[in-house]
Amino acid sequence: DENTMQIWFMTQLSNYLKAHGREMIGWDEILEGGQVPDSTVMSWRGVDGAVQAARLGHDTILAPAPMMYLNNIQSPNDGSPGRGDLVTMQGVYDFNPTPDGMTEEQSRHVIGVQANLWVEHLRTEESVVYMFYPRIAALSELAWTPAAGRNWQDFVTRLTPQFARYDTLGIGYARNALDQTKLPPPPQGQRRYDHQMRSCNNSVPLNVFDDAAGPDGVRATFSMDLFNPCWMYDAADLSSGGQMQISVGQVPFNWQILHDIDNVKVRKPATPYGELEIRVDSCEGAPVAVVNLEAASRNNATTVVNATLPAQTGRHNLCLMFTQPGIDPTWVLDWVRLAPAAN
Known part of the structure; x- marks a missing residue:
């Protein structure tokens, strides 16, 4: 059957990579056929794949849609290219990388978070940079700072000098990333x-x-x-x-x-x-x-x-x-x- 075939194929692939000094990382679909030995699970369909992987003893990386998909817009007033789910910088910053339901032992299997940016609708390098920055700063602090050391208001304060660095480097970041109040449409007579x-x-x-x-x-x-x-x-x-x-x-x-x-x-x-x-x-x-x-x-x-x-x-x-x-x-x-x- 399909599940048996999948687990056989994934196991063969995992063994091949291990024999060559590598380790397989697969999207959470690899768990559908059963447990694949010596593999790390990339959880993109929400966080359930990460929870399941950790319970089975696998390392896992959190990359769930839509919150870790930076091809989604970052402000309710944003008309830039991309998908229309709203993924704010604060939403990225406040994301919990150790989902509820994990024991302390299982949470040790969460080895990181990953943001994804699919560019089929982003045709220029400027558009890609715009979607990455400044949300990538929120992701970085989320990934590298323990929960006890993270504070959103403190982070926002530190963004001011960070934006100055972006300006100096010529990085075309989204200047509306902190604008989370949807504006009314322009009045009649305007575009x-x-x-x-x-x-x-x-x-x-x-x-x-x-x-x-x-x-x-x-x-x-x-x-x-x-x-x-x-x-x-x-x-x-x-x-x-x-x-x-x-x-x-x-x-x-x-x-x-x-x-x-x-x-x-x-x-x-x-x-x-x-x-x-x-x-x-x-x-x-x-x-x-x-x-x-x-x-x-x-x-x-x-x-x-x-x-x-x-x-x-x-x-x-x-x-x-x-x-x-x-x-x-x-x-x-x-x-x-x-x-x-x-x-």
Whole structure:
């Protein structure tokens, strides 16, 4: 059976490495087939793998998702590329590397912590540095300082000279890493970027770089629900109608999600290029505005399109979504600006 085959293979591999003066380190899946001798377990699916490994007498390294995955955003106001789970610097600092339920003897098998940074959505070295720093400082103190010697407020005080060192060295660290209060969206009349809007399902977004740079050489970053690209612009004052500017772009659908691809919503278009549809108070029913995307489809970077919204009393939530002929490429938003309709 599968488990027997796995434990046989892992044991053969472990024995081979040991014979050559090495020791196997494996993700916590290696425990699924049974106990692998002379192996260290890297626990990434939470902390349960570390607890199980320690109880079996294995050394273990804590690298659990999402807290030790630094490809997740670090501030609720962060629109940088990466995954949308919020992993704050304080969350990293306060992580407990010896999970509850371990005895003192078992906790000795925890030989360290590891942060991971998956870069499939980080296309520049600057983006990688931004995601590492300054959270790597919190990880370092967590790993090297006994619990009794760690104090968050003292750590924050010591960050000021540390940031000065980063500046001297030219390290492009995230300056919003200590900003943990989510800001309200910009007021109507100003640009409201996609990460400052809600997804229609309140799902965790994925932030990705545009493939192409604009005329200024800057790549847009799109915040999107991979399975249902749809955005909510909350509390729009439509008492005088609205003139909406929308910056749109396209990204290739190159995510390897196997059978989950069947769960991606693709809305049937009326034209070969797709449309942007805007609805009021709901994502169902007839749209109040439809924008043809033929011209935008010929631009590899972002394109600003316009829509006129009819006057309605009071404030309303606007639902913005796309139709498209297929899953690849996928239409996405960059920013929206809503102003009163011209008289």
